[in-house]
C-alpha cells in the first residue's frame with residue numbers, strides 16, 4: 427500500500443473528517459470504504475477532468491454503490507453559476523435519486539465548490555466527498571466546507587458552509603495538471619506562511635524549485651502542511667466568526683480582480699497572488715510590517731511565476747467591487763493584514779490608503 431498522510435478536521439457533532447493525502451489513492455479500495463451507505467453515488471466532474479479520471483473512480487465506487495452515475499459540467503470559473511448547479515439538480519431529480527445519494531466532487535475548486543453547494547441543498551442535504559485534482563483544491567478548496575457559486579457582481583456570493591464526509595487527495599492526479607494551474611495552486615500554499623507559519627514560508631522559499639518541478643515528496647509535504655494549517659483554523663472557527671478570515675489573505679483585491687476582469691480571465695490563484703502582494707503593502711503602510719517583508723513576499727510570488735501587478739481596472743472600480751466583499755462591514759472594506767511573520771488579523775482600512783496602494787502598483 428502506498429504511504430498515505432491523514433489530516434483530521436476537528437469538528438463537533440460527528441462532523442469531523444479525514445483528508446487522505448498520497449499517491450495512488452484513487453485506485454486504493456480503502457479510500458472508498460466506510461462512507462455513508464446509499465443506493466447510488468453520483469460523480470460530478472467537468473469535460474476536462476472526467477475523461478481523465480471519472481471511469482477509474484466509477485470502477486472503484488461500483489464495489490460500494492450499486493449505481494454510480496457521472497455528471498459532466500462545462501469547464502471553467504465562468505461556469506461556476508446557477509446554470510451548472512441546475513444541471514446537477516436536473517440529473518438528481520431526473521433520475522429520482524433519493525436523499526441518501528452520495529455526491530463525489532472530482533476536479534478542482536470550481537467542481538468542489540459547486541458539488542458541495544449542490545449537496546448542501548439537494549433535498550436539504552445529502553453527503554458528499556471531495557476528490558480534489560488540482561494543487562489548489564488539494565491544499566485549500568476541498569477542505570473546510572465553504573461551498574458556493576459566483577454572481578456577476580461578486581465572487582462566491584451564493585453558498586453555504588457544508589462539510590464533506592472525507593477528502594481524498596491523490597497526488598498522482600497532479601501529473602496531468604497544466605503548469606499554469608500548478609502555479610496558481612502555489613499561491614494558496616504561499617498564503618499559509620505569512621498568515622500562520624513563518625517556518626513554512628522559509629520552507630516554501632527553499633523548496634520552490636522542487637515544487638515547480640513537481641517533486642512528489644515535496645508536493646506531498648506542501649499539501650499536508652497546508653491542510654494541517656487549514657484544519658487548525660477551521661477547527662477553531664468553522665463559520666468565519668473571527669479567526670478563519672485569515673485564510674482570506676490576498677482575497678479582497680483578488681476577488682475584485684476575478685469579477686472585475688470577468689471570471690476565468692485571471693485564475694483564482696493568480697488573483698490571490700497579486701492580492702497578497704498588495705495586502706502586504708497595505709500591512710506595511712499600516713505600520714505592521716517592515717519594507718523587507720513586502721519585497722520578500724513579492725519576490726517569492728514572482729519566482730512562482732505568478733503576477734505581482736494588478737490589472738488596470740481603475741481605483742473607483744476596485745473600491746466598488748470590494749465594497750461587496752464578504753468581510754466588508756457597514757460600508758468599510760476590511761483586509762486581512764500581516765501583523766508580523768506568521769500572524770494576521772482583520773483590519774478596516776480607509777479608502778484613501780487602499781487607493782494609495784492600488785495607485786502605487788499601477789491599478790489606475
Ligand SMILES: NC(=O)c1ccc[n+]([C@@H]2O[C@H](COP(=O)([O-])OP(=O)(O)OC[C@H]3O[C@@H](n4cnc5c(N)ncnc54)[C@H](O)[C@@H]3O)[C@@H](O)[C@H]2O)c1
Nearest residue numbers: 474534535536537559560562563566567572599602603694
Ligand atoms: N471552498 C474554498 O475554501 C475555496 C478555497 C480556494 C479556492 N476556492 C475556489 O476554487 C476555485 C479555483 O479552483 P482551481 O484552481 O482548482 O480551479 P478549477 O477548478 O477551475 O481547475 C483548474 C483547471 O484545471 C483543470 N483540471 C483539474 N484537475 C486537473 C487534472 N488533474 N489534470 C488536468 N486538468 C485538471 C480544470 O478542468 C480547470 O480547467 C475558485 O472558484 C475558487 O473560488 C474555494
Ligand SMILES: O=C(O)C(=O)C[C@@H](O)[C@H](O)[C@H](O)COP(=O)(O)O
Nearest residue numbers: 566570572581582670673674677752
Ligand atoms: O476557507 C476559507 O475560509 C478561505 O477563505 C479560503 C480561500 O482560499 C477561498 O478562496 C474561499 O473560497 C474564499 O472565501 P470567501 O468567503 O471569500 O468567498
Ligand SMILES: [Zn+2]
Nearest residue numbers: 614677694698
Ligand atoms: Zn482562495
